Amino acid sequence: MKLSVIRNTTFAVATITLALAAGIAVAARASLDNESRELARRIFKQLVEINTTESVGSTTKAAEMLAGWLRGAGFADSDVQLVGPDSRHGNLVVRIHGTGVRPPVLFICHLDVVEARREDWSTDPFQFIEKDGYFYGRGTEDIKDGDAILVTDFIRLKKEGYRPDRDLILALTADEEAGTNNGVAWLIANHRELIDADFVINPDAGNFEMEKGKKSLVGVGASEKLYQDFELKVSNRGGHGSLPTPDNAIYQLAEGLTRLEHYQFPFELNDVTRAYFARMADLFGGDTGADMKAILKVPADSAAIDRLGKTPYYNARMRTTCTATMLNGGHANNALPQTATANINCRILPGHSSDEIRATLVKIVNDPEIAVTAVVANGAGSTANPPATLRPDVMGAVEKVAAEMWPGVPVVPVMDSGASDNSTTRGAGYSSYGLAGVFIDINDDRSHGRDERLPVASFYEGVDFYYRLMKAFSSK
Numbered sequence: 001m002k003l004s005v006i007r008n009t010t011f012a013v014a015t016i017t018l019a020l021a022a023g024i025a026v027a028a029r030a031s032l033d034n035e036s037r038e039l040a041r042r043i044f045k046q047l048v049e050i051n052t053t054e055s056v057g058s059t060t061k062a063a064e065m066l067a068g069w070l071r072g073a074g075f076a077d078s079d080v081q082l083v084g085p086d087s088r089h090g091n092l093v094v095r096i097h098g099t100g101v102r103p104p105v106l107f108i109c110h111l112d113v114v115e116a117r118r119e120d121w122s123t124d125p126f127q128f129i130e131k132d133g134y135f136y137g138r139g140t141e142d143i144k145d146g147d148a149i150l151v152t153d154f155i156r157l158k159k160e161g162y163r164p165d166r167d168l169i170l171a172l173t174a175d176e177e178a179g180t181n182n183g184v185a186w187l188i189a190n191h192r193e194l195i196d197a198d199f200v201i202n203p204d205a206g207n208f209e210m211e212k213g214k215k216s217l218v219g220v221g222a223s224e225k226l227y228q229d230f231e232l233k234v235s236n237r238g239g240h241g242s243l244p245t246p247d248n249a250i251y252q253l254a255e256g257l258t259r260l261e262h263y264q265f266p267f268e269l270n271d272v273t274r275a276y277f278a279r280m281a282d283l284f285g286g287d288t289g290a291d292m293k294a295i296l297k298v299p300a301d302s303a304a305i306d307r308l309g310k311t312p313y314y315n316a317r318m319r320t321t322c323t324a325t326m327l328n329g330g331h332a333n334n335a336l337p338q339t340a341t342a343n344i345n346c347r348i349l350p351g352h353s354s355d356e357i358r359a360t361l362v363k364i365v366n367d368p369e370i371a372v373t374a375v376v377a378n379g380a381g382s383t384a385n386p387p388a389t390l391r392p393d394v395m396g397a398v399e400k401v402a403a404e405m406w407p408g409v410p411v412v413p414v415m416d417s418g419a420s421d422n423s424t425t426r427g428a429g430y431s432s433y434g435l436a437g438v439f440i441d442i443n444d445d446r447s448h449g450r451d452e453r454l455p456v457a458s459f460y461e462g463v464d465f466y467y468r469l470m471k472a473f474s475s476k
Helices: 008-030 034-048 059-072 144-159 183-190 249-261 271-284 286-294 302-309 354-365 392-405 422-427 456-473
Strands: 080-083 091-096 105-110 129-131 134-136 168-173 199-202 207-211 214-224 226-235 321-329 339-348 370-374 411-416 431-434 439-441 453-455
Touching (some): 034 059, 059 091, 059 168, 091 144, 105 144, 226 249, 249 370, 286 302, 339 354, 392 456, 439 453
Parallel strands (some): 105 168
Antiparallel strands (some): 134 453, 207 214, 321 339
16 A cells, blocks of 8 residues: 655654564564574474375374473473374374463474375475475475474473463374374364363464565465366267267266356355455455445445456455366277266355255256265365354454564455365364464465475464564463
8 A cells, every 4th residue: 555645754754663663573583593593493493394195195104203392492292292093194282381371372283294105396395495486395295294393393482491371282283184094183083182172273274375476465374165076977878989979978067067157156255254355355446446345235236346356366265156167078999988987175154054055956967867965075174164253362462473473464354265174173162263373465376286385484484473472372
């Protein structure tokens, strides 16, 4: 936002304020000592170079490595527990004991990563590489950076003898990305006493946004959509490829998918998304800000909804979305297809069920020969969960630390369009908040993708942010 006229007095005050803010920011960046930087980097490197994919990897191996660091820093064996359903899907639970004045805070983060093929990358995805101001490797952004940050800060607090007024609990878990052994769900079902807490903080949700190096938003994830896949399937008798007929499973499925492509689910806001658009409207100003204010009216301005909806980021926060992600059809090059299937990935707004969306898909494809079946979901995002209450003690602590480190960058509640383990903890009754802790350029999000990377400076700022936040949550 630019000011067209600035009086001399205002300019002088603004100059002093900016200078002070710059000094605070420099101090914040410089507050992470070299020993902590090196510790965080070494842990991060080791984590990235342990394969924790569902196909061939092991979260147990990563958990054992981290447990070694924690025990070496003085944690008792009883406060570093490695538990899980089998030898490959280990979960690590760590506790710093407090005075008990207040109930515990739980920090969660997953150890597993999505698959990565060497031939797809310009570097080895399981080799930790630092170049051009970035850390490269699978998990650098999702979410081994969070694992390394949290473990580093638990070690720092332990070594300095910090005594919080509440227990601080850390759970690093399996199968958030894939598999059937989701660690958070397993802990709640089998060892809830280890992780029971007043509220939950997760680096794998929320979004700290920057563009071209400028930090613009500290997004607190207070809500997220329900994840659900559906299979669309057409079956018929097939036949010889030289005798084509209109009864073609692939064509039939394609027509249903085309109808889905042109369908828009209804516009809807909840408390979190209303707060998000209200805050962003003031930040943006101009036509975009005016449209954001217009969609907050009752009834909402339909033209403003259409304009904002052209941006996928905003569209995903205003409505349920369903899109085709996988196709399969036919059985031979010279035969008519007997079956054709598509996977439809839906991200469902809070308050709506999988059954409701399935019924809507049946109406959209409008073909009784296209079977619509819900795929059994397991793990992150598969549990319906209500938005978290924007608790003053939680938001106040975040705002305090953000103001210390990044003066002028607003703290805004957001609804994640993706999925995280917060859906599981919210479903179990815990108020849960996403706090990425690291700033990512909005045009360079490579999580789950080729050549995943994280800005080096963002990582070290994240270590400092979470260290300050842990103390803000657990002391007066």
